[in-house]
């Protein structure tokens with residue numbers, strides 16, 4: 001149902017973004033991939049997506065902490081047919097108490113997890129408004145609604161994404177563009193796996209304890225969310241049946257924020 005549409009998915013070389021890129025391509029969308037990683041592996045994904053969609057897939061290596069690189073990526077996407085679907089998904093985490101939080105990590109997380117969402121959105125909106133159709137889907141987090149210790153930058157950025165989403169949804173409410181965020185709990189991806197050692201160190205725990213008592217402690221289902229579950233919700237938001245869902249923060253967190 002997305003043939004002829006172009007989807008830009010930031011941070012799509014891995015995890016949730018990659019699952020979203022695949023789900024969108026399966027429905028026929030042209031995809032602009034973005035993120036870091038091994039060049040050969042990324043090229044393999046790019047050709048895989050073209051196989052899935054029967055359309056085009058393009059890769060942008062833009063570092064989204066840099067507004068000039070974002071502008072370049074958006075110009076590239078414009079030449080690729082324009083961005084009909086924007087999935088703002090790239091994000092990183094760093095775990096440390098606020099009084100020991102490295103300043104450069106704070107700046108990085110705010111730039112990538114929050115400001116990049118503003119830049120891609122401001123650059124994609126004119127094209128979406130001109131076409132009278134668009135979908136902006138931001139990967140927020142349960143941490144857009146509640147906090148956990150040692151994640152000040154991430155929690156601040158994700159709360160910011162939730163607020164930004166609502167604001168732009170109101171501004172675009174009569175334009176055929178919807179703006180929403182998806183707020184997963186713990187999803188099994190490299191981002192989660194990579195924060196285990198830091199959390200072990202910060203709290204003096206074993207790997208097992210971090211998995212069961214820290215990560216899944218807040219998730220009543222005691223199951224990690226899967227990347228395919230998140231991608232399926234993103235895909236639904238692109239459907240015409242989802243045209244009235246805008247400004248929403250959709251939780252997919254195994255009951256975490258119900259507590």
Ligand code: NAD
Nearest residue numbers: 011012013014015016035036063064091141186187189191
């Ligand atoms: P991941 O580490 O698997 O993927 C992150 C992606 O972002 C990768 O493609 C990476 O190359 C890219 N990236 C990193 N720095 C970048 C930069 N400077 N410029 C461009 N791209 C960059 O992580 P994931 O778990 O799939 O996370 C995706 C999103 O989901 C993030 O916004 C994250 O905060 C959010 N999220 C994740 C979880 C979880 O449990 N994994 C839960 C809630 C929200």
